[in-house]
Structures are given as C-alpha cells and as structure tokens.
Amino acid sequence: MAEGRESNLSKDLRYNEAGIDTIVKDCPGIARHRLRLQKRDAVLFFMEALVSKDFIQRDVLGYLLSQDGPVLRDLERYNNVPIGTINKLDHMDQVIDAIMDGQAVLIADGVNQAFSFKVNKKPQRSIEEPATEKDIRGPHNGFIERLEANTALIQSYLKTPALKMRRYETGLRSKTTVGVFYIEGLANPKIIDEFDAKIKAVKTDSAFSPSYLEELIGGHAWTTFPLFYSTERVDKAVAYLLEGRLVILVDGFPQSLSVPSAFVMALQTADDYNIRAIAASVIRLLRFGALFISLFLPALYIAILTFHYETIPLSLLIPLAETRSKVPFPPVVEAFTMELIFEVIRESGIRLPSPIGQTVGVVGGLVLGQAAVAAGIVSNVMIIVVALTGMANFIIPNFEVALAIRLVRFPLMILAAMFGIVGISVGSTILFTHLISLKSLGQPYMIPFFPFNLRDLKDAFIIMPAAIRRSRPTLAQPQQYRRKKN
Amino acid sequence: MSNDLDSINSGQLLTFLFATEVGIGILVLPRTLIKEVGTGGWISIIIAAFLVGIGVICITLLNRMIGDSGFAALPILLGKPLGWVFSVALMLYLVAISSIVLNLFVEVVRIWFFPAASRLTLMLFLLVPSVYMVSKGLRVVALFDGFMYLIMALLALVPLHGIIDGNILFLRPVLQVTIGKLTSGALKSGVSFLGFELLLFFYPEILGKKRLFLTGAGSIAMATFFYVGAFIAAIALFGPVQPAHLTYPLLEISRTISLPIVERVDLLFGGLWVTAITTTISGFLIGLVKAVETRFHVRNRISLTVISIVTVIASLITGSFAEAEALADMIGIVGLAVGVVFPAVLLPVAWLRKGAIKKWHQSK
Structure with missing residues (x-):
C-alpha cells in the first residue's frame, strides 16, 4: 500500500x-x-x-x-x-x-x-449581460464561471503585453484558482506585493468565493460595507485595471473584485462614461440624493413626527395629523412595520422565478400597502416614505452597498425614535467615523472626501468631461497619474 | 515613535484644531461678551485671538526645541517629581475641560430639544460618538473633523441671516470701551479658543512640522472669523442690550429663520451643531488619551473606557448649568495659562536643559 x-x-x-x-x-x-x-x-x-x-x-x-x-x-x-x-x-x-x-x-x-x-473540458455557459448590472449603452458582455474564458474577455479589451496575471491556489481542500490581473507600469507594486502577501497568508479549508476571499484578505470583519467592489461587467473590470487597480477573478465565479476600492465607486456605473458628462453628472447627483433618502428618510420621518413636528409647516401638519390620527401606533412602530413588510416582499420576490417574483412584488406592495392603510396600521404618508426609501435604495448601483445602507437604516430609525434629530446626528457621526476608519488594502475607503482630494472630485459627485478627466484616481496610487501625455 | 494610524498632515491638523476650538463658544460667547464689554466685544475676540496666537508661537518653539511634544519632555525639563506633578495637572485639566464641555453640551441639548431628559442618559449618549471616534485614532478624528467645514458653512448661514436682516449700526459706538473691559472680555473669550493647547501633547504625529505655527494660527483665524460673525449678528438682530439676556443668542437667531418646507430651521441646525460639539469633545479626549499613553505607556480599550468614565463622573460632579458656566470661565483662565503661560515659562527651561534633552533622545 x-x-x-x-x-x-x-x-x-x-x-x-x-x-x-x-x-x-x-x-x-x-x-x-x-x-x-x-x-x-x-x-x-x-x-x-x-x-x-x-x-x-x-x-x-x-x-x-x-x-x-x-x-x-x-x-x-x-x-x-x-x-x-x-x-x-x-x-x-x-x-x-x-x-x-x-x-x-x-x-x-x-x-x-x-x-x-491538460484535457479539461469544464462545463461553461454562454457569455451574457449580467442580470444585476444592466446598462443602456456600452457592451453587454459579462464574466462567466470559467477563469480561462474571463481571461480571454479581459484580453479582448486590453491588447497589451503589460496586462499581467498572477495565479494563486487558495483553500487547502477547495484548491480554488484565483487570478489576479493588473497592468504593469500602472498598478502600484506595493499594493500588488501587499495583496500577494495577504493571499499567501490565507490558510483555510476553502476560499472558493470572491466574497469569502474579500473577508479573509480585506480585514474589518465587523463592517457591513464591501471593501473590494465586485462587478460582473467586463468593461468595468477593464476600466478598473486602467485606473491601476488589481482585478481578482476566482475560477467558478462570474464576479470580479477590484482592489483597492472606495465608497464613491458604489455610485458609479459604466453608463456614466458612455453618455455626455452633464447628463451623467445629473444622474450621479440623483444617486447621491437617493443614497441620502435611503439612509435617512424613515429616521427623519420618525424624528419629526415624534419630537419635532413643529418643523412641519402648518398647512402640511394638519393633513398629516389627520392621517396619523387613524393610526394607533407611534411613528417608530408604524415605520418598522412597513419597512419589515417591504423587506419581506423584496426578499420573497428575489427567491422566486422572475415572472412570479414580479407578481409577488406588485401584489404584495399594492395589496398589503392598501390593506395596511385601510386597517389603520400605517398612514398614507408612511407608505410614501417607505416606497420612496425602497426605490431610492434600488438606485444605488452596487448591491452590497445598497444592502449595507438598508441595514444601517434600522439603527438610525431606533436612534431617531429615542432622541429625535440628536439621535440621527449621533448615529450619523458613528456611521461616518466607521466609514472613515475603513481601509481597502491599506487605502482610505472614503477618498476623495476623507481625506479630501480635489483631483479625484472630478469623478465623484459629478463627472467632468473626458477632456478634463485626464488623471487616474489616486486611490490605487498608480505609477502614472495622467492618462495622456501632453 | 508615532503610530502610523495617528500621523496627520498640516491640513488635517488645521481641521483638528479648528474643530476642537469651535464648539460651545459660538453659542455662549456673544452673551458673555455683551454682558462684559458691550458692543465692543468683537475687539475682545480679536485681542484673545492674538493672545492665544502667542501661545501657539511658544508651543511651536518649545516642541521644535525639544524635538518632541512639550508634554512628553516634562520630566526632563522639570525633573521627575515636578514633571509628574505637572503631567498629572495637565491630565486633570483635560479631564476638567472635557467634562465641562460635555456638561454644557448636555445642557444646550436639554434646552434645545429635550427639557425633561435625564442628564446622565444624555451625557452617556452624547459621549458615545466621541469615544468611538477616539478609539479609531488621531487620524480618523482629524479626518472626521473635515465635516466641520461643511457644518460651519451651513451654520454660518445663521449669523449671516442675522447680519443681513439686522442693523449693523447697533455696533456703534466703536472703540468706546475701556482697556480694562476689553482685557476682561479677551480673557473670557479665551475659553472659546481652547483646543490650540493640544499642540503641547502632539508633535511626533504631525507630518508638516515646519508649518506648525501657520497651522495653529490658521485655526485661530478661522475660529475668530466665526466668533466675530456670531457676535456681530447677535448685536445686529437683537440690538446692543437684549443679547445679554438671551441664554444662547445664536440659537435665538436660528429660531427666526423659516423655510417654505421647514418651519423650524433651528432644529436642523441643532442636529449639525451636535456633530460640531462631538468633534470638540473628541479633540480633548484624544489629547487625554495621548497624555495617558505618553506618561503611562498604555493605550488600549481599558484606558479609553476609564477616561470616558472619569469624564462622565467629572461632568456629573460639575453640577448644575450655572455651576458649569462658572467653572467654564475658570477653566478658560486655566486653559490660557496652560496654552500661553506654561509653554512661555518652559521655553527658557528647555534652552537651559538642551544637554539633558539630547541625552533623553539618545536614550530613547
């Protein structure tokens, strides 16, 4: 033997x-x-x-x-x-x-x-547009589950020998192949080396998914915010490479991770760069507004109705009081009830086949909302607040950030119910402190706001025209800051 | 050696000092000065700014001469026993000022938002964000303080509204104030600039050491601008007498503002102001954490927890609002002594003890 x-x-x-x-x-x-x-x-x-x-x-x-x-x-x-x-x-x-x-x-x-x-023939599906990252303009191809195919997709966009890939095997049992792509001469060698050291230090049974890998390498175990942003879009991954970032692909998964990442990336889409800058800027501002609504609107509703109703103009206060008078619960219970109903409808819609999911969403939203108002459980205004909050959350392009915002909203609602606007201030202070303290592979997560970086603001709240936007973001500390040589 | 997480550049230091300096003062100062000096109170603010500017010069020179923070070198400059006595005294000063700011903060929040709320509950609740911020290190505190620019830009709308809607001619007659009153007003204004003396505790952490004085002076200039604006707005809107009888003149100005969709803008401003005070408390707390770290070589969650508990207990001991305000005047004088007189006295000592400082650096 x-x-x-x-x-x-x-x-x-x-x-x-x-x-x-x-x-x-x-x-x-x-x-x-x-x-x-x-x-x-x-x-x-x-x-x-x-x-x-x-x-x-x-x-x-x-x-x-x-x-x-x-x-x-x-x-x-x-x-x-x-x-x-x-x-x-x-x-x-x-x-x-x-x-x-x-x-x-x-x-x-x-x-x-x-x-x-080497005679492998692993099953693979055809290349399609990612279901969760649809864009109107631009290419409609996304990564699939095969590393080799994904490598070819990246290479089809970047026909340069400077495109490099380091191959790693992670997971003692899963033996997962991880490909780390970067552009030589652009990506910062210190960041490459840091990633190299971190991935080699991973000693685990199985590190078979990109999210799992992110948790093991990214640190900050107790944050709900993603520190490495994932995308299934090839054009986005290529854009990240051209900004000097690393792009990580795991064999068996269509999601790529870009390293390092910043919070502001959650509000950027590939379409922003495929339309004129002014239109893209307006949409970008709308997304920031949606982020604010998604995070604060229910908390503000609770705070104002519980403690600070005098902030509402009299002409609005009277009809509001009329609708509220039929509801036996305090605003916080009303808000939590409706938010939970909304979350349940959303989750049930995701798990069902798409035609049924849509039906559940529509029927659940309309019927339950209408019935809740008729039964006097919630007010009409609350339905508007919850619907607006939910829709605003859908506008955030990054699923993980949208999820994090959904989660953070609930503690803010509790603080608002306890301490009104002071509670929201305290909660926001803690939230922003947390965000500022986060780092994505050693780089500040909240750049270009904290620390402030004027140059990177060209592609933050608004997006400047391509002729002005000639420098790469500083986050990845690329070896060449300027995109074009003068 | 400074921890990498604690190192800050000149811009961040400027923000940190400005955020620590501007806090309660912007609400309280107009009343105090109108009572003490009358319409010439704004001159006292400028005199106070120059006075603390001298303190910044002294601390800059002292830190540069020592090559470390003035606080770290106390046992070398004054000898071990005396150095420890002054170290403990400075730490007690930081506890006192943190607790007084917290106490006044709680009182303002009670008056503004929750008249029936328990002091202890509010104290604990309002201290949480500052403690959390401090637990993340100096750099995070300084970065968060960047919010102050946004907050102050929005809060500046309140005095601006007062100046536009009021009558600036109420400031007349100008310069009809005695030197004695101006000096007394300047000393009372000094408390509103406290925060600059934290330079005494930080030096290895600061990356732009050559611009230390400019940074300190810049923070004082910005604070002066806001204080003078708040003072002028109070006089312009309420006249030369009434602001002396208003607890918080700026708060009263904000109550006069209403927008088509928001009836009481002051409540929204209150929310912003809460964040501004959080940065002030976190500034003093991180100074205290640094002092404890320097002297006792401990920096962990336990030391931060102990510091937080001590601050809350000290705030409770401070007593009622009136007592806290009286103590604030006293701590203002102590703060000026710590920030101006103490470093000025230490300067010649440092020059005389050059050799000992050199040996101290070699032994590190």
Whole structure:
C-alpha cells in the first residue's frame, strides 16, 4: 500500500494504483483506462465529467499508442505530443490534485513518475449581460464561471503585453484558482506585493468565493460595507485595471473584485462614461440624493413626527395629523412595520422565478400597502416614505452597498425614535467615523472626501468631461497619474 | 515613535484644531461678551485671538526645541517629581475641560430639544460618538473633523441671516470701551479658543512640522472669523442690550429663520451643531488619551473606557448649568495659562536643559 498523499511514486504500477485507489475511494466519476505502452502496463486516470474524451481518444491515446510514440521518461520534453500542457509528477499528492483538477494522468509500470495531460473540458455557459448590472449603452458582455474564458474577455479589451496575471491556489481542500490581473507600469507594486502577501497568508479549508476571499484578505470583519467592489461587467473590470487597480477573478465565479476600492465607486456605473458628462453628472447627483433618502428618510420621518413636528409647516401638519390620527401606533412602530413588510416582499420576490417574483412584488406592495392603510396600521404618508426609501435604495448601483445602507437604516430609525434629530446626528457621526476608519488594502475607503482630494472630485459627485478627466484616481496610487501625455 | 494610524498632515491638523476650538463658544460667547464689554466685544475676540496666537508661537518653539511634544519632555525639563506633578495637572485639566464641555453640551441639548431628559442618559449618549471616534485614532478624528467645514458653512448661514436682516449700526459706538473691559472680555473669550493647547501633547504625529505655527494660527483665524460673525449678528438682530439676556443668542437667531418646507430651521441646525460639539469633545479626549499613553505607556480599550468614565463622573460632579458656566470661565483662565503661560515659562527651561534633552533622545 502507498504510504500517503505526500509519498513519492513507486516504480510498481500496482503499488501506485493502490495508493490512488485508497485516496479516491468512493469519489464520483473517476475513470481509468488500462493500456499497454512500450511493453509496459499503464493506466490513465481521469474525471469523466471534466475531461474531453475526444482529446483523450485522439490526442493522448492515439499518439501514445502509435509506433513513433515518445520514450515515456522523456514525455514531458517531447514536442510532438499534440497536447498543450504535459507535466511530470513525482508525488502522489500531485497525481491526486491533477486528477481532481480534470486532467488525465498516466502511470506506467517501471516508471516512478506520472504524466498529466491538460484535457479539461469544464462545463461553461454562454457569455451574457449580467442580470444585476444592466446598462443602456456600452457592451453587454459579462464574466462567466470559467477563469480561462474571463481571461480571454479581459484580453479582448486590453491588447497589451503589460496586462499581467498572477495565479494563486487558495483553500487547502477547495484548491480554488484565483487570478489576479493588473497592468504593469500602472498598478502600484506595493499594493500588488501587499495583496500577494495577504493571499499567501490565507490558510483555510476553502476560499472558493470572491466574497469569502474579500473577508479573509480585506480585514474589518465587523463592517457591513464591501471593501473590494465586485462587478460582473467586463468593461468595468477593464476600466478598473486602467485606473491601476488589481482585478481578482476566482475560477467558478462570474464576479470580479477590484482592489483597492472606495465608497464613491458604489455610485458609479459604466453608463456614466458612455453618455455626455452633464447628463451623467445629473444622474450621479440623483444617486447621491437617493443614497441620502435611503439612509435617512424613515429616521427623519420618525424624528419629526415624534419630537419635532413643529418643523412641519402648518398647512402640511394638519393633513398629516389627520392621517396619523387613524393610526394607533407611534411613528417608530408604524415605520418598522412597513419597512419589515417591504423587506419581506423584496426578499420573497428575489427567491422566486422572475415572472412570479414580479407578481409577488406588485401584489404584495399594492395589496398589503392598501390593506395596511385601510386597517389603520400605517398612514398614507408612511407608505410614501417607505416606497420612496425602497426605490431610492434600488438606485444605488452596487448591491452590497445598497444592502449595507438598508441595514444601517434600522439603527438610525431606533436612534431617531429615542432622541429625535440628536439621535440621527449621533448615529450619523458613528456611521461616518466607521466609514472613515475603513481601509481597502491599506487605502482610505472614503477618498476623495476623507481625506479630501480635489483631483479625484472630478469623478465623484459629478463627472467632468473626458477632456478634463485626464488623471487616474489616486486611490490605487498608480505609477502614472495622467492618462495622456501632453 | 508615532503610530502610523495617528500621523496627520498640516491640513488635517488645521481641521483638528479648528474643530476642537469651535464648539460651545459660538453659542455662549456673544452673551458673555455683551454682558462684559458691550458692543465692543468683537475687539475682545480679536485681542484673545492674538493672545492665544502667542501661545501657539511658544508651543511651536518649545516642541521644535525639544524635538518632541512639550508634554512628553516634562520630566526632563522639570525633573521627575515636578514633571509628574505637572503631567498629572495637565491630565486633570483635560479631564476638567472635557467634562465641562460635555456638561454644557448636555445642557444646550436639554434646552434645545429635550427639557425633561435625564442628564446622565444624555451625557452617556452624547459621549458615545466621541469615544468611538477616539478609539479609531488621531487620524480618523482629524479626518472626521473635515465635516466641520461643511457644518460651519451651513451654520454660518445663521449669523449671516442675522447680519443681513439686522442693523449693523447697533455696533456703534466703536472703540468706546475701556482697556480694562476689553482685557476682561479677551480673557473670557479665551475659553472659546481652547483646543490650540493640544499642540503641547502632539508633535511626533504631525507630518508638516515646519508649518506648525501657520497651522495653529490658521485655526485661530478661522475660529475668530466665526466668533466675530456670531457676535456681530447677535448685536445686529437683537440690538446692543437684549443679547445679554438671551441664554444662547445664536440659537435665538436660528429660531427666526423659516423655510417654505421647514418651519423650524433651528432644529436642523441643532442636529449639525451636535456633530460640531462631538468633534470638540473628541479633540480633548484624544489629547487625554495621548497624555495617558505618553506618561503611562498604555493605550488600549481599558484606558479609553476609564477616561470616558472619569469624564462622565467629572461632568456629573460639575453640577448644575450655572455651576458649569462658572467653572467654564475658570477653566478658560486655566486653559490660557496652560496654552500661553506654561509653554512661555518652559521655553527658557528647555534652552537651559538642551544637554539633558539630547541625552533623553539618545536614550530613547
């Protein structure tokens, strides 16, 4: 019997085979093909579902069994084998890893080495526009679940040898392949090295998703705000690369992460750069307004109706009081009830198939809202406040930031119910302090506001025309700040 | 060595000092000065600004001569026993000023928003953001203080409204004030500039050391601008006598403003002002944290918790609003002594103890 995964391969085929059998016992889909090769017994191991049988039949077996086939020991160096990658393996763990990766592994009697052939054929879907990041203008292609395909997509936009990729394997069990892309000469080497050190320091069972990786590398475990922004859009990822950031792609996931990231990026979309700057600026300002509404409107409603109703002009106060007089609950209970109903409708809509989800949203929103008002549980104004808050939250382009804002809204509502506008001030102070203290791979998350950076304001609240917006954002500390040479 | 999370540049230092200086004073100062000096109170503010400017010069020179903060070098300059006595005294001063600002803060919030609220509840609640900010380090405090520019730009609308809607001629007669009254007014104004003396506690953390004086002077100039504006607005809108009988003249001005969609703008301004005071308290608290760190070599959550509890207890001991206001006048004089007289006295001592300072640096 083989000694274990770390042991060297033996010259005895049966010994090696037994070793592999012990480790892959009960593993699904492992096939073996016995053959006679140069007067030796040999076995070819592979995962049935992950390899191309055409490649194996035509390019591997066909060539190995031919009269002019290579000498086994020199297989790796032999140029005539019509397979792109052949690796020589010396240890049992290398053999197992190669089989699990979807490669075909050849073991022969009398040879204490194995050879792996890259004949993977992982299932992949077609390239489509990401469902959560639709844009009106610009390209409609998004990343898919295959790293190789995603690499090709990036390369199709950046036809330069300066585009580099570092490949990492993370997760002791999941062996997830992570590709880190950057543009040499633009990306800051210190940031690359810092990321390199951090990803190498990840010691975990499985780091198979980008979000998981972000949590492990990004730090700030107790924040709800994403420190590495994810996108499925290829054009956005390419734009981030051109700003000197790193783009991380994980094999098996269509989401890419851009590092470092800033809060303001949550309010930027690819469309902003595909339309005229003035129109884009107006829409950007609308998003900032939506962010404010989404965060503060319910809290302000509670604070004003509970403590500061004298701020409302008399002409508005009377009809407001009339609608409120039918509601037996204080504003905070009313607001929480309606917000929770809204969140329930939203969550149920997401989990259902899209036609049913839409129906649930419409029926739930209209019927429940109308019924709640008729039953005297909430007032008409509250429905407007909650609907406006919910719609405003949808305007925030980044899903994770929108989610964080949704979560933060509730403590603010509680503080408003307890201390009115003072509570909102205290809550906001804590929130902004938290945001200011955040760092994305050592870079300030709230740039260009905190610390203030005039140059980066060209693409913050508003977006300046491309002719003026010639410098890259300072966040990633790119090696070349100016986009064009004068 | 300074912690990297604590290092701040000149711009951040300017913001930090300005945010610490401007707080309660902008509400209280017009009344105090009109009572003390009359319509010439604005001259007292300018005199006070020059006075604290001298303090900034002394602290800058002292820190430069020492190559560290004046506070850190106290045992070297004054000898161990005396150095420790003054260190403890300075720490007690910071506790006192933090607690008095907190107390006055709570009182204003009670008057403005919650007349029936418990003092202790409000104290604890209003201290939370400052303590959280301080727990994140000097740089985060200084960065957050950047909000002060936005807040002050909005709050400046209140005195601007007073000046536009009022009669600026109420300031006449100009210069018909005795030197004695002006001096007394300047000393009373001094409390509104407190915060500049924090330069005595920070030096290794400051990146733009060459611009230390300009930064300190800049923060005083900005604070002076707002104080003078608030004073002129109070006189212009309410006349030369009435502001002396208003607890917070600026608050009363804000109550006269109404917009088509917001009837009581003062409540919204109140919310902004709460954030402004939070920055003032966090400024003094981080000074205290730095002092404790320098002297006792501890910086952790426990020390910050102890400092916060001590501040709350000291605020409760301070007593009623009237007592707190009386103590504020007293602490204003102490603050000027700490920020102006103390560094001025230490300067020649530092010059005489050059050798000891050099040895101290070598031993570090």
